[in-house]
Amino acid sequence: MIRERYLNLIILAGLVIVPAYALMVDEPFTITLATKVVILALAGVGLNLALGQGGLVSFGHAAYFGIGGYTMGILASHAQNYTPLMTSPFLIEGTNSMPVIWLVAVVVSALLALLIGALSLRTSGVYFIMVTLAFGQMLYYFAISWPAYGGEDGLSIYVRNQFPGVNTLVPIQFYGLCFAILLIVLFLVDRLNKSPFGLALDGAHQNEERALTVGINVYRLRLVAFVISGAITGLAGALFADLNRFVSPVMFDWHTSGQIMIFIILGGVARLFGPIVGAALYILLEHFLGGLSEYWFIYLGAILLFVVLFAKGGIVGGLSKKEMSHGG
Amino acid sequence: MADSILDVVDVHKSFGALKASDGISLTLKPGEIHALIGPNGAGKSTLIKQIAGGLQPDEGAVKFLGQDITGKTTAQRAQLGLGRTFQISALAMGFTVLxxxxxxxxxQSGSVFRFFSPAMKDRALLDRARNALERVGLSDRETTITSELSHGQRRQLEVAVALTLAPKAFLMDEPMAGLGAEGSRELTGFLRTLKSEAPILLVEHDMDAVFALADRISVLVYGKIIATGSVDDIRNNAEVKTAYLGEEDAA
Structure with a gap:
């Protein structure tokens, strides 16, 4: 057993060493895999804020992942076709600038989370799970049946979007961008967890009545957490779409919601680095076992079962000592 | 009744045919401990919920510091200064005591929407918190995980959390429940010092504690207050004896 802080450093070191080694031995595919891990981990970090810290078991985070992806797809497709998004009442053009796309993705997914959260947070328990799932599926079917942006076939973007000073088509450079974003978000989420807001969110998760009777508006508290959570997952969606240069309704599918949830459960619920470990393991299994058998989900299921039954707090929890939740 | 802190005015609440609150009125005056007693199922919990929030009366009003709070949420009532402790400890069990x-x-400070600075390094929050812990005598337990506290210590912590609100009135639901004789005696002493700071509406089964502590006692039976008065009044009230104390003797 080691301190969680040191385990986190090892995990970060892995995210630096693996792509660096892949670069040295010229294995661009490994870098792409690592990029996928980093982006999916980011989606998990978003969900973990709601699910882990807040106890809000959202089974519809694909909604934000998807809307982030489609934000990128729609903006970039208009840019590549030189057609404006809309002309009246004012002109909105597409863009292939990553910073702009990220900003729009964050805002749009935050607004969507505000809407879905405002309605679904009036319920709790199983109902909350079902309502969030229902919203996610609504968007999934909407995306399938909306022909303007590819419908069921999805939408391809031919060239990766641009970031000033970076050649985003070079795998290691795009990886660097995604890794930097993950680090920034991890830092912010860590601060958030330790802030009065984070403590209140955790307190309300442990005992809602207690939070209410010290004068905390729990509904508003959770709604804000849900919006931040959705915004982070939305940003991950935009990056994921850029990685694949492709968006499709699958991003909205409930399988995607479940997948993000699996990262968290594997890695460790409410553990800062849990989603990274979970996403990494998932991608490794998918890559290696997926090559052996198309039924690799059976093995994933077995591992998930093992982790849930024997490793309290996921893999991160199983390997490290619990540190004071809000200390230092 | 301008001088009372808390006014419950003719509160009615029915669940189907059951009248849990059937025209209840009571007041809490500055500096007093007002005990609410009554047999099981008398409607004490229902009344507490209507005072603390979480349950709306069908009719009647709850006033706090002269303000009608009937339509306010639990959180809003707490912000106004209604400190509550629970029958079954409502604490964040995974948290440390601190x-x-x-x-x-x-x-209390309304700093819920501060996102960046660490809560456990905030001087103002820590001072307020430590002060409350010191008053209930839990200072040496700061770093203990709450779930590892003894039952009595949890009750103390429950009171400490209420104290952080600097309440204008306390609403205590069976604070003695499950305490041993000594713990009960200690808490009794503490509540006696507390009442000068803010009056206490005390729901309690422990009759020794109630008779030792209360300035006034109200007896609730089947959703109605059948008597309000001093300890002696209640001891000698024939109706109370048959309705409540008699039952207890027979049991």
Whole structure:
């Protein structure tokens, strides 16, 4: 057993060493895999804020992942076709600038989370799970049946979007961008967890009545957490779409919601680095076992079962000592 | 009744045919401990919920510091200064003792939507929290995880969390429940010092504690208050004896 802080450093070191080694031995595919891990981990970090810290078991985070992806797809497709998004009442053009796309993705997914959260947070328990799932599926079917942006076939973007000073088509450079974003978000989420807001969110998760009777508006508290959570997952969606240069309704599918949830459960619920470990393991299994058998989900299921039954707090929890939740 | 802190005015609440609150009126005056007693199923919990929030009366009003709070949420009532402790400890069990009282301080100070600075390094929050812990005598338990506290210590912590709100009135639901004789005696002494700070509406089964502590007692039976008065009044009230104390003797 080691301190969680040191385990986190090892995990970060892995995210630096693996792509660096892949670069040295010229294995661009490994870098792409690592990029996928980093982006999916980011989606998990978003969900973990709601699910882990807040106890809000959202089974519809694909909604934000998807809307982030489609934000990128729609903006970039208009840019590549030189057609404006809309002309009246004012002109909105597409863009292939990553910073702009990220900003729009964050805002749009935050607004969507505000809407879905405002309605679904009036319920709790199983109902909350079902309502969030229902919203996610609504968007999934909407995306399938909306022909303007590819419908069921999805939408391809031919060239990766641009970031000033970076050649985003070079795998290691795009990886660097995604890794930097993950680090920034991890830092912010860590601060958030330790802030009065984070403590209140955790307190309300442990005992809602207690939070209410010290004068905390729990509904508003959770709604804000849900919006931040959705915004982070939305940003991950935009990056994921850029990685694949492709968006499709699958991003909205409930399988995607479940997948993000699996990262968290594997890695460790409410553990800062849990989603990274979970996403990494998932991608490794998918890559290696997926090559052996198309039924690799059976093995994933077995591992998930093992982790849930024997490793309290996921893999991160199983390997490290619990540190004071809000200390230092 | 301008001088009372808490006014319950003719409150009615029915669940189907059951009249849980059937025209209840009571007041809590500055500096007093007002005990609410009554047999099981008399409607004490229903009344507490209507005072603390979480349950709306069908009719009647709850006034706090001269303000009608009937339509306010639990959180709003707490912000106004209604400190509550629960029958079954309502604490964040995974938190340390200090974190639980800091949570109270966060609620009190309205700093819930501060996202960046660490709560456990905030001087103002910590001072308020530690002060509350010291008053209930839990200072040496700061870093203990709450779930590892003894039952009696949890009750103390429960009171400490309420103290962080600097309440104008306390609403205590069976604070003695499950305490041993000594713990009960200690808490009795503490509540006696507390009442000069803010009056206490005390729901309690422990009759020794009630008779030792209360300035006034109200007896609730089948949703109605059948008597309100001093300890001696209640002891000697024939109706109370048959309705409640008699039952207890027979049991």
């Amino acid at each position: 974190e639980n009282v800091v949570l109270g301080a966060i609620g």
